[in-house]
Amino acid sequence: MAQEVCGLKAQLREKEEEIAALKNKLAQLEKSRAASVELHHRVMPLTPLTGKAALSNEDIMRYSRQLLLPELGVQGQLNLSKTSVLIVGCGGLGCPLAQYLAAAGVGRLGLLDYDEVELSNLHRQVLHGEENQGQAKALSAASAVQRLNSTVECIPYHLQLSPENALQLIQQYDIVADCSDNVPTRYLVNDACVLSGKPLVSASALRMEGQLTVYNYHGGPCYRCLYPVPPPPETVTNCSDGGVLGVVPGIMGCFQALEVLKIASGQGSSCGQQLVMFDAQDARFRLIRLRPKQASCAVCGENPSVTRLVDYEAFCGSAATDKCRKLNLLSKEQRITVQDYKSIMDSAEPHLLLDVRPLVEVDICHLPSSLNIPLSSLEERKREHLQLLRERVSQLKHQMAGDCQPPVYVICKQGNDSQKAVQILEKMSGSEVDRVTVKDICGGLTAWARGIDRTFPQY
Numbered sequence: 001m002a003q004e005v006c007g008l009k010a011q012l013r014e015k016e017e018e019i020a021a022l023k024n025k026l027a028q029l030e031k032s033r034a035a036s037v038e039l040h041h042r043v044m045p046l047t048p049l050t051g052k053a054a055l056s057n058e059d060i061m062r063y064s065r066q067l068l069l070p071e072l073g074v075q076g077q078l079n080l081s082k083t084s085v086l087i088v089g090c091g092g093l094g095c096p097l098a099q100y101l102a103a104a105g106v107g108r109l110g111l112l113d114y115d116e117v118e119l120s121n122l123h124r125q126v127l128h129g130e131e132n133q134g135q136a137k138a139l140s141a142a143s144a145v146q147r148l149n150s151t152v153e154c155i156p157y158h159l160q161l162s163p164e165n166a167l168q169l170i171q172q173y174d175i176v177a178d179c180s181d182n183v184p185t186r187y188l189v190n191d192a193c194v195l196s197g198k199p200l201v202s203a204s205a206l207r208m209e210g211q212l213t214v215y216n217y218h219g220g221p222c223y224r225c226l227y228p229v230p231p232p233p234e235t236v237t238n239c240s241d242g243g244v245l246g247v248v249p250g251i252m253g254c255f256q257a258l259e260v261l262k263i264a265s266g267q268g269s270s271c272g273q274q275l276v277m278f279d280a281q282d283a284r285f286r287l288i289r290l291r292p293k294q295a296s297c298a299v300c301g302e303n304p305s306v307t308r309l310v311d312y313e314a315f316c317g318s319a320a321t322d323k324c325r326k327l328n329l330l331s332k333e334q335r336i337t338v339q340d341y342k343s344i345m346d347s348a349e350p351h352l353l354l355d356v357r358p359l360v361e362v363d364i365c366h367l368p369s370s371l372n373i374p375l376s377s378l379e380e381r382k383r384e385h386l387q388l389l390r391e392r393v394s395q396l397k398h399q400m401a402g403d404c405q406p407p408v409y410v411i412c413k414q415g416n417d418s419q420k421a422v423q424i425l426e427k428m429s430g431s432e433v434d435r436v437t438v439k440d441i442c443g444g445l446t447a448w449a450r451g452i453d454r455t456f457p458q459y
């Protein structure tokens with residue numbers, strides 16, 4: 001019996017040593033993986049990418065299923081290994097794009113993003129996991145991509161693409177993919193690609209729709225040829241305002257990967273002069289023939305006025321990030337803070353709280369006893385909604401002393417739409433709504449959740 005115990009103890013010791021050795025090996029592997037994806041905070045000159053002269057047996061096995069395609073073949077695979085691709089934005093489009101390019105064996109991937117991973121990114125930015133929250137998106141994406149294919153050289157840039165760094169960066173890559181989410185960055189990437197002579201595989205996705213085009217490719221148009229003037233900033237919707245079904249950027253990012261792979265392998269893209277429009281609701285793709293390259297284009301035309309990168313935020317009238325789009329439409333007197341509103345609420349002073357978000361957002365969360373009239377209904381002067389507003393105001397009037405009118409406080413998600421609503425209500429005539437004092441609650445429900453009630457949901 002004692003002998004048996006001794007034997008078991010020895011076995012246990014052996015296993016423990018084995019586990020310790022494995023743990024050690026794992027730690028070393030983690031360390032070397034982390035080292036192989038060192039984060040770049042500025043643009044550095046890269047060594048020229050040589051690619052492979054021939055495929056190894058391991059390459060043949062790894063890429064065997066695509067090597068079998070006559071459209072790709074060995075030469076196509078070797079071409080991929082010689083190609084570098086810069087991905088601008090490691091979000092909903094950039095993640096699937098980077099994943100498929102790495103899996104397919106592209107030689108070098110530049111992964112650029114200034115932002116960090118947030119919980120609300122995870123439904124669509126599929127290279128990032130829960131444990132990556134707070135980490136630079138570029139690093140998180142690069143680590144995931146390296147796990148998938150360690151033979152691909154990955155260069156994560158934790159910085160914002162700007163007129164100061166764009167040319168130096170883009171000149172070092174063969175193909176550029178625009179996976180960003182704002183108009184100034186789109187013009188910046190376009191101009192830098194035209195000035196450096198690089199094809200630009202560009203896509204976008206919002207709500208249930210996506211679009212894709214390849215610009216500046218084989219004599220085709222550039223982004224400016226088609227959109228010489230930026231849209232007014234207030235007409236641009238982003239994912240955090242309009243929402244997006246995660247799989248839609250997933251499909252469009254994969255589509256970008258397809259076009260990049262076709263260009264890189266030598267097959268060429270057929271999207272140089274057409275716009276692909278994807279409608280997820282109807283499960284339909286539509287192809288629209290685009291107008292050709294314009295002789296009058298400011299950057300790629302015959303007499304270009306844009307010969308170096310300019311100030312794109314000034315040109316577009318909006319910031320090159322979608323984080324802080326704060327409108328400032330009202331005077332100080334027309335606005336109150338969330339703290340002011342909390343005091344009004346606590347004092348039980350009669351008032352009307354008007355929530356101007358779309359119904360779908362009110363269903364997610366709302367403050368008690370608010371009246372919901374979406375901004376669009378106010379803009380369209382929807383009769384039944386104005387009637388509702390009149391009724392609520394007159395009910396409240398009974399609680400007021402003398403002939404006083406109850407004040408109306410307007411709230412939305414971030415305090416932009418509520419300002420527009422205040423302007424609309426102030427312009428309304430007495431026959432539409434009674435004369436009332438209308439004020440905006442600065443920063444909306446986001447400010448409420450951050451400054452007053454930490455348990456209130458943020459989205």
Ligand SMILES: Nc1ncnc2c1ncn2[C@@H]1O[C@H](COP(=O)(O)OP(=O)(O)OP(=O)(O)O)[C@@H](O)[C@H]1O
Nearest residue numbers: 089090091092113114115160161180181185239240
């Ligand atoms: N000029 C830029 N330089 C670097 N990265 C950029 C630039 N402009 C946009 N991006 C990045 O492009 C990505 C766009 O992806 P996406 O719209 O899916 O993400 P998001 O901005 O995190 O989303 P949400 O709007 O839900 O917060 C973002 O990660 C953003 O940080």
Ligand SMILES: [Zn+2]
Nearest residue numbers: 222225297300
């Ligand atoms: Zn052009």
